[in-house]
């Protein structure tokens with residue numbers, strides 16, 4: 001379970017990137033966070049991972065305050081970052097092996113890694129190839145495999161579909177649905193409204209650091225999610241004019 | 242956990258072509274440097290032996306007061322690790338009957354081109370080449386992982402930050418160390434096989450182990466500085482720029498500029514000016530000495546009823562009176578001359594000592610400034626441990642003084658005794674050489690030149706040793722501390 005309680009981040013340059021975010025993502029729930037560039041999505045994820053200190057409020061992972069017990073809290077979260085390069089001189093399997101061990105999975109075999117890579121749709125011949133020869137999408141898949149292998153109850157994804165071809169993106173979302181079925185709490189930041197519509201249990205729209213709208217699946221299925229999103233963005237444009 | 246991090250670090254480094262480059266440089270340059278230095282040492286050693294032997298043979302029967310004794314200084318065996326000042330250090334001490342000693346250097350230059358570019362010895366390889374390679378290996382150790390996004394992925398796990406940075410330092414340093422050790426060991430093997438330097442003897446190995454320990458600490462400092470720079474810069478491009486700048490600063494600017502700053506803070510006369518001062522003083526005393534001996538002659542003559550000024554020195558004939566006066570003069574003038582010689586030596590000694598003290602003050606100022614750079618501290622330690630450093634300058638003086646007094650007591654004073662006897666009590670029945678046992682007087686040679694012991698060299702440089710240890714701990718601690726609050730995004 002992921003919880004944000006009045007979570008606030010003001011950067012050193014006084015930029016208010018996140019303004020009192022309140023959010024709870026339950027087990028077996030996929031939450032999509034939409035929002036324009038600079039809305040505060042990555043900031044939210046960074047706060048959950050304790051990469052940055054909040055200036056107010058709390059972020060909890062499985063009820064553990066991430067600023068008070070950062071190490072303990074990180075046991076319960078997997079992270080898929082946007083555009084990760086990984087270790088170019090290592091093979092896909094070596095990359096997986098290293099991060100698996102960091103995540104506490106020390107007794108996985110070569111076949112385990114192969115199986116997981118097959119699951120995310122990586123081609124067999126890529127398993128033992130150096131990562132520097134990989135395309136962006138292939139790297140992204142390895143990044144996702146790393147998160148899956150850790151098998152943590154919470155998963156944070158920051159624009160994981162960026163750079164993936166439509167088929168790969170669809171496969172990734174299918175994997176997320178599977179993970180959700182296993183009872184994981186999933187927070188995914190994205191610009192991909194169409195995908196959100198397909199698999200999200202809830203969708204939030206973020207604007208200038210504030211969560212301006214949250215809709216459940218039932219609610220946004222009635223309306224056109226894209227229209228809602230555009231309306232919220234429009235307001236901003238109108239305000240500014 | 243720490244183990245996995247270190248293993249990954251080592252794997253990552255050895256799969257990088259940079260480490261192959263480091264290994265190649267170590268394997269090629271370290272043995273080459275040691276080999277060339279050893280060959281040069283062998284040459285100098287042979288030249289030293291020849292010169293000494295020739296001197297002894299040539300001067301076997303040269304037993305007069307005008308004889309100038311020469312002491313040849315053997316090249317320092319440890320100079321194969323660091324040539325230091327050895328090109329400029331004297332290889333010969335001369336001392337005369339007045340007790341005046343000089344240091345001379347007549348090595349000559351084998352290959353001026355080598356001098357122009359500076360030598361590649363073990364010291365140079367470490368302070369210039371390996372220090373640069375240390376930066377080359379570490380510059381993107383943190384900023385590179387940040388760019389790859391892997392740092393974020395690592396930190397998203399339950400891994401304490403200190404373990405990450407420990408593994409970084411330990412892993413990269415270990416790989417570097419192995420390349421370095423491979424180079425050193427192949428160098429030692431090469432020396433043992435191809436040169437006469439007894440590299441595997443205790444007299445070499447123990448100082449070498451100490452030099453190695455200090456070198457490893459020194460490289461450790463550079464590693465930590467490199468990692469610190471990698472932490473402090475936003476991306477690897479900035480890291481490499483910063484590393485190069487810092488390297489230029491600590492390897493070139495600080496060591497080379499510190500004597501200049503010292504000269505500005507505490508200016509002293511040049512050696513040339515001091516030499517002029519000495520010459521003036523010498524002339525002054527000699528003029529005085531000439532005047533006194535003239536007076537002496539006058540008074541001896543007038544005692545015997547002669548007027549020295551009216552005497553025709555070229556047509557004195559066989560006047561027994563004059564002859565007797567001259568013998569008396571000869572007998573007395575020795576002490577007079579001796580008195581003035583002593584005066585001259587003392588006066589010049591004072592000028593020299595004064596100048597030497599000023600030099601020392603300036604030297605210490607430069608030393609202290611250059612200690613800002615670990616290369617400064619390392620240089621003082623290594624050059625003194627190999628007896629090619631600043632201590633050697635005063636050590637030569639110490640040995641020269643020893644040699645001078647040895648020569649005086651074993652050679653000149655014996656001769657003087659006989660000469661005195663000859664002048665004062667010339668005994669026809671015994672003959673001039675009657676009492677002289679020439680065989681008891683040997684041409685003085687410098688048979689034992691004392692180099693300072695390793696312990697005393699370390700003791701004299703305790704401050705540099707302390708600094709090296711301090712820098713190691715300091716930069717390590719700062720790197721760890723800075724990484725703990727490092728922004729991984």
Ligand SMILES: Nc1ncnc2c1ncn2[C@@H]1O[C@H](COP(=O)(O)OP(=O)(O)OP(=O)(O)O)[C@@H](O)[C@H]1O
Pocket residue numbers: 011012013015016017035036037038039040041042043044
């Ligand atoms: N280190 C920082 N210092 C100051 N301001 C920052 C910093 N990082 C982010 N910001 C600001 O915080 C706000 C939110 O940024 P954030 O990266 O969370 O946006 P985002 O929603 O992830 O955008 P995108 O869709 O482009 O990834 C932006 O206005 C950004 O300028």
Ligand SMILES: [Mg+2]
Pocket residue numbers: 041042043158
């Ligand atoms: Mg973002």
